[in-house]
Amino acid sequence: MKTIILPMSDAGKKGQAEKRIEELRAELRRHEHLYYVMDAPEISDAEFDKLMKELKGLEAEHPELVTPDSPSQRVGGKPAEGFQKVRHSRPMLSLDNAYSEEELRDWDRRVHELAGSLPVEYTAEQKMDGLSIALHYEAGPDGSARLVRGLTRGDGQIGEEVTSNVRTIRSVPLVISAEKLTGAGVPATFEVRGETVMPEKAFEQMNKERVAEGLEPAVNPRNAAAGTLRTKDSSIVAQRRLDVYAYFLLVNGEYLDLGQDATLDALTALGFRVNPHRGKMHKVEEMMKFIEQTEKRRPTLGYDIDGVVFKVNSQATQARLGYTGRAPRWALAYKFAAEQAITQMYDIMITTGRTGKLTPTAMLKPVFVGGATISRATLHNADWIERMGLRIGDWVKIERGGDVIPKVAAIVEDADHPRGKEKYVYPTHCLVCGAEAVREEGEADYRCVNIDCPALLHGAIEHWASRAVMNIEGLGEQSVYALIETNAVKSVADLYSLTEEKLASLTQETERNGVKKQQRVFGPVEIKKLLKQIEGSKEAGLARVLMGLGIRFVGERTADAIAQEFGSMDAIMNASKDELERVEEIGARISHAITDFFARPANRELIEHLKAAGVKMTAEKKQKTTQLAGLTLVLTGTLPNLSREEAKAKIEAAGGKVSGSVSKKTNYVIAGEEAGSKLDKARELNVPVLDEAGLVALLEGRSRE
Secondary structure, three states: OOOOOOOOOHHHHHHHHHHHHHHHHHHHHHHHHHHHHOOOOOOOHHHHHHHHHHHHHHHHHOHHHOOOOOHHHHHOOOOOOOOOEEEOOOOOOOOEEEOOHHHHHHHHHHHHHHHOOOOOOEEEEEEEOOEEEEEEEEEOOOOOEEEEEEEEOOOOOEEEEOHHHHOOOOOOOOEEOHHHHHHHOOOOOEEEEEEEEOOHHHHHHHHHHHHHOOOOOOOOHHHHHHHHHOOOOHHHHHHHOOEEEEEEEEEOOEEOOOOHHHHHHHHHHHOOOOOOOEEEEOOHHHHHHHHHHHHHHHHHOOOOEEEEEEEEOOHHHHHHHOEOOOOEOOEEEEEOOOEEEEEEEEEEEEEEOOOOEEEEEEEEEEEEEOOEEEEEEEOOOHHHHHHHOOEEOOEEEEEEEOOOEEEEEEEEOEOOEOOOOEEOOOOOEOOOOOOEEEOOOOOOOOEEOOOOOHHHHHHHHHHHHOOOOOOOOOOOHHHHHHHHHOOOOOOHHHHHHOOHHHHHOOEEEEEEOOEEEEEEOOOHHHHHHHHHHHHHHHHOOHHHHHHHOOOOOOOHHHHHHHHHHHOEHHHHHOOOHHHHHOOOOOOHHHHHHHHHHHOOHHHHHHHHHHHHOOOOOEOOOOOOOOOOOOOEEEEEOEOOOOOHHHHHHHHHHOOOEEEOOOOOOOOEEEEOEOOOHHHHHHHHHOOOEEOHHHHHHHHOOOOOO
16 A cells, blocks of 8 residues: 655644754753753864854744744843843842951851851852852743843842843853752742853953954953943843853842852752852851962962852851841951052042042053953042042052052052152142132032033033933933034033934044144934934933932932932932931931032023923822831741732831841731741741731721730
8 A cells, every 4th residue: 555645734833843942952061061060061163163153043934933032042142222120029139348367257156146056067169250140030831940130239229120131141041941940949930149240251252352443351250251241232241251150049029048159059959050169167267268269269269259158058147136227247258369560650630520529540650460462550539648648650550459440559658669758739720621629617628610611511511411310321421422512511410401303413522643624523323313313212211310410429229219219300400408408318418419509590590591491300209108107027938918018118108117036126027828937037036927907907097916
């Protein structure tokens, strides 16, 4: 009998393609993990590329089968418009530092005193010199965990979402199987925190490419990693080969109750890259030995570290120790001594910043220190220079604090390094506009207060246009210079009167090979984009405008608090110091800066011009009560109807305070499902425990029991 082979149906072809796509994805994920996490590749780059090419081909034929967690999506997509700001599930705090064995012993003593009878065992990990990152995973339909969000540290409270960039980092799993989750004892919805670093080889390659393109090489891997992670074109991020080393696991904003050492084991089991150089110890002598070993190993690691982090291992002991205002009491960073070098200071340069501050900078004969060539270093202020007795021509010891910020540490004076002859006289006038520099009582800095100073104007416009303020893309340093030099703008308000015709007419003189010619500042495409950005910035809101004015000490958090309290620019301008100081976190220094700013007629005139241009200067006033005034509450677990952020906002709006740890001063603990060690601590201290209904009753003024 003759066999008849029927053509495969479209559904059959799709099913076959879907099966092969899943096989390829699983195989590529395995090889990515072996290569980028385990450093143990099984196949050549050419073989890996062949598998990737087959996957991309099948996905191109069946675009409906493409998923965000496919290995093919790591190459990056089109440039993003901007980064959305997202509040962290819990603050990303800093660490307290130690620089000597004595300071380490003091910390160890305090830990034992606060821990009481609870066990004290330390974990030691290398302190990676990079950028903190938070990775959020959510449960998929098959019980797996899928990467849904990546956030930078930001200000510790609010980070920038860089998910598309994080997806290109091959040591970050895009999907984690249900089997791995079960084996590690981790639920499918969780958060990982870690450090983003640029390996030395990737850094060297990036700088080779920058030099070849005629660009300045990056200063160090940390800055390069930070800049790369915030690049809007994820395809560039994919080329830079960043790495993420994981060190924390959180569920619903709470650390998973495993202990730090077991947490690192769980992260490894889930497929994350975890630094293998770690240890457990009980005594300071063991800790100092680990520090010594780490310093010896430092040159051969292939990535930058700047110290060792010690953490109390036990979760229960961590909970007992709690937090200060800015850092956990159960962790400490032991920082390596800064690298130093000697060079000659041939001049001191004074620059006027956007706030009018006259900043001194040491101009140095270039010297290599801490992995970078240094030609400038900070000199702080006039008093500091006078105390040091600096002279032009002095030989100085340069130090990179934390291997990042160059500073003058000391004057070197010996037979080979004679003192300079010219005593430095600090200027009493702005070197840009010539106006007298003012030094207010109790302050170290001189400031130019001339509102028409070009330096203030340039800095003011750059600040106004920055991403964190009005977010006007296309106004970089050179563009702002051009607008000022051509008299197109004389204040930030003038940005809103720019037109296509005006921008198209702007020209600057350029010189190339000895030939001078007039060249347009902006091209047609740039003009349309810039005007669109300027128009969109009108809706940024009161807090952004307030921050954009450049009032001293008024940053993002302060501007938000003031905007929510007063609701309009008119109300803020006319507020007294007493009224301003009723806003939480605002004291005499900030209230003086605000009232002084609005007392100047030129600044009020600027506000009127911005209003006339249509810039929005109102905000929804925060509705506050005093129902919970004087009470401290702690949130733990998952509430049925309120997110942690919503509950916190309601408590604070009612005058209460939300703390991250339970103590005898805690009035109530609000506990939801999967409440952790905070609930145990509350019971131990006899602190009243309420559920969500109890919290609502508190907020409504009903019975608190």
